[in-house]
Amino acid sequence: MNGIKRFINTSIKELVTLGIIVFIFLVSGIAKADLFSSRFPSIVNSVILWMPLNLTMAMGMMMVVIVRDIDLSIGSLVAFSAMVVGILFRDAGIPLWLGVALCLLIGTLCGALNGFLVAHIKIPAIIVTLGTMNAFRGFTFIISRGAHITTDKMPAGIKVPVQEGLWLGEFLFPWMVLFSFAVAVLFFFILRYSHFGREVYAVGSNREGAHLRGINCKKTEFLIFTITGFLAGITGLMSISRFGYVNPSNTGTGLEFVVISATIIGGVSVSGGKGSVAGVFLGCLLLGTVNTMISTVGIPGTVQRFCYGFIIVIALLIDQVITEHQQKVKLREFKERV
Numbered sequence: 001m002n003g004i005k006r007f008i009n010t011s012i013k014e015l016v017t018l019g020i021i022v023f024i025f026l027v028s029g030i031a032k033a034d035l036f037s038s039r040f041p042s043i044v045n046s047v048i049l050w051m052p053l054n055l056t057m058a059m060g061m062m063m064v065v066i067v068r069d070i071d072l073s074i075g076s077l078v079a080f081s082a083m084v085v086g087i088l089f090r091d092a093g094i095p096l097w098l099g100v101a102l103c104l105l106i107g108t109l110c111g112a113l114n115g116f117l118v119a120h121i122k123i124p125a126i127i128v129t130l131g132t133m134n135a136f137r138g139f140t141f142i143i144s145r146g147a148h149i150t151t152d153k154m155p156a157g158i159k160v161p162v163q164e165g166l167w168l169g170e171f172l173f174p175w176m177v178l179f180s181f182a183v184a185v186l187f188f189f190i191l192r193y194s195h196f197g198r199e200v201y202a203v204g205s206n207r208e209g210a211h212l213r214g215i216n217c218k219k220t221e222f223l224i225f226t227i228t229g230f231l232a233g234i235t236g237l238m239s240i241s242r243f244g245y246v247n248p249s250n251t252g253t254g255l256e257f258v259v260i261s262a263t264i265i266g267g268v269s270v271s272g273g274k275g276s277v278a279g280v281f282l283g284c285l286l287l288g289t290v291n292t293m294i295s296t297v298g299i300p301g302t303v304q305r306f307c308y309g310f311i312i313v314i315a316l317l318i319d320q321v322i323t324e325h326q327q328k329v330k331l332r333e334f335k336e337r338v
Helices: 002-010 012-031 040-066 076-093 096-120 127-146 156-163 173-193 195-205 207-212 217-243 255-265 278-298 301-338
Strands: 165-168 169-173
Touching: 002 173, 002 207, 002 278, 012 096, 012 165, 012 278, 012 301, 040 076, 040 173, 040 217, 040 255, 040 278, 076 127, 076 217, 076 255, 096 127, 127 301, 156 169, 156 173, 156 217, 165 173, 169 173, 173 195, 173 217, 173 278, 195 207, 195 217, 207 217, 255 278
Parallel strands: none
Antiparallel strands: 165 169
């Protein structure tokens, strides 16, 4: 009994997010009577296919927010890395493997630039990434001359990760989806069991205390932004695979907003030091559910941004209530022990 109670207390934020997802499905089912009939597999597939780009990118944003920073440049970096590789696919005819390597390299180097300016030059992350957000998007327009790259200019194998996958009954899990799930599992183990993961939480909880314990806070912060850039390179490749084209205006646009939303909804504290992969996964799943259900029940797409903003506010309120409740529980337990 005590184990169940402890699990509920430690996982209450994740359980609340899961409850909201179930509630949205139930309300949508009431609005559309045929939702849980023959349409259900296709709806679930749509939710699943919406997740990979956001989930992969959210793993980096989660670490950034845990150390009390923010990265507004990820959407533009996704577009920039995808556009460079797309141009090379079109004009130089490079093989797919080389395009993958270059996309990852570009993302990593750009992320390292953000990390260097934030960690070593000590410019606030919001200022740095606001500047690089515009710079990367500007570079994307410059090198593309404002033109997009279409599917027929891409290697044939680029669409395989989204067109093929694992069938479980009537539900399709494309390879790209399974890959993003694998990324999430990897970061779960990194943050929970590795020395680097403990450093991330230590820096976010108490930077001065972490420094006194011998943790190189600058190095940790630099690595976080570098890893986030690497994940942006992966997301750029996923974007090409998912949509089949690269557009300087549309690719990656608004991605930072969605990813930050999923991170906060997933219970990552903006005060630093708190957050879990499971919570962020559920945050991405919640936004994917909202995105899919809006069109399913016939709500205009213009309401989508309002829904995101409303859910973020509700999530912050819930987070505040839960945090206060947990603090009271800890205080009561401490008094009982004394």
